[in-house]
Each structure stands twice: as C-alpha cells, then as structure tokens.
Amino acid sequence: MPASPSLPPLIVTIDGVAASGKSSVSSGVARALGVPYLSSGLLYRAATLLGLEAGADLSEAAVLEALHTHPVRLEPLAQGNRVWQGERDLTADLHSTAVDHGVSVVAVLPGVREWVNAQLREVAPPFVAEGRDMGTAVFPQAPAKFYLTASPRVRAGRRAQERPEDVDAIEAALIRRDELDRVQSAPAPDAVVIDTGPLDLAGVIGAILERVVAVDQG
C-alpha cells in the first residue's frame, strides 16, 4: 500500500462575537485534541493594560512603546492561557472594567495588530486559535474554521451568571463592543457559523470536533 502523504499540523480557528463562548469552546476543543489553544484577545488586553499603566493616552506610539519597554508573552495552555511580563503574571488583571473599556480602541491600531499577529505566528502548530480574525487574517490557511454567534441577550445572560452585574447593562456593553470590533470581526468565507444560542457548551464543542475529525481525515 502506498504511504499516505503527511498532512501539515492542524490549525483550528474559532472566531466570534464578544462572549459567544470562544475561550470556553476553544479550551474544550483543544483539550479533546490534546493541543494548546491561543487566545489572541488576551494579547490585545495585555497591550491595553500596559498602555493604561504607562499613564499615557492609548495612542499607537504610547502602546507600542509600553510593549517594547515591558515585553509580554502568551503561555498557551489548553486549560487556560496566561500572559506574562517577565515574572509578573498579568492574567488576572486583563478582564478589569478599565481594560474592557480601552481594548476596542487599542485593538484597531495597525501596529498593535501586527505585534499580536507576529506573536501568534511564532507558535508551532498544531493548535486552536481563537479571536476575531484568526480564520480571515492570521491563519487563512487553516483547514478547519468556525465562527460563533448568539444573540446579545443570550450572551448577556451567560455573563450575568459569572459577574454580579445587571443583565441589561451587560447586554448594552456587549452591543457596543460588537459595534467597535465589527471591522476586524467577520466569518471567513470557508468558516462554519454556529449559533450557540440553542446549544450548551458540550454541544458546541461536540459539533466542532465532529467537523475537525472529518477535515483531518481528509
């Protein structure tokens, strides 16, 4: 029997709107496949935190200067990513209200996007990459692409289970963030779009794994 041609190491991309389940689903898919996942959003959040801590405006020059002075790195563990600045673990500080408010402004800066993309492309596959533009701009060659959606109300309801905040306020903030992120957040033409509204986490992970296995087996 002829030897089967060796396939390139697998890249799975999982993009989607804010709080659609990208990190929970990516972690589940990555653990099932035994590979790491990369959270691009955490790198945008780290750039924002450093910019805020530098005390300057969130201009491109100020944020890039902060990243240059205090280099950060992503630790892509399957159970949850961490972001380090030297020995300092930034992870717990990346979901503060201040970072939530600033991150959409920082994420549209071209120099910051280049910095994030360069960090991600240094990682050797196989992996699952999650964010907004993993399937379109960063890993367009990925053979398995997904885009998660759910109504703002459903997403706000899920977030309200984690945070002691009013569901209407969470929903309004999500709609605002969707609007600000719209430029870089779109499904790739070859992505499978999944409305997670009617599904639980295990259902979304299972649907993705089924498709990934089919793609990987050619």
Ligand SMILES: Nc1ncnc2c1ncn2[C@@H]1O[C@H](COP(=O)(O)OP(=O)(O)OP(=O)(O)O)[C@@H](O)[C@H]1O
């Ligand atoms: N299909 C689902 N069914 C029920 N709960 C879900 C589902 N998907 C995600 N969740 C829950 O919704 C919340 C948001 O999920 P998660 O943080 O993974 O989203 P995200 O897209 O990574 O968010 P962000 O854009 O803010 O980084 C979590 O509490 C998660 O457990």
Ligand SMILES: Nc1ccn([C@H]2C[C@H](O)[C@@H](COP(=O)(O)O)O2)c(=O)n1
């Ligand atoms: N590939 C990416 C990932 C994230 N962003 C922006 C959009 C969000 O407002 C912010 C934080 O991401 P989250 O933690 O909510 O996934 O970063 C982006 O523009 N591109």
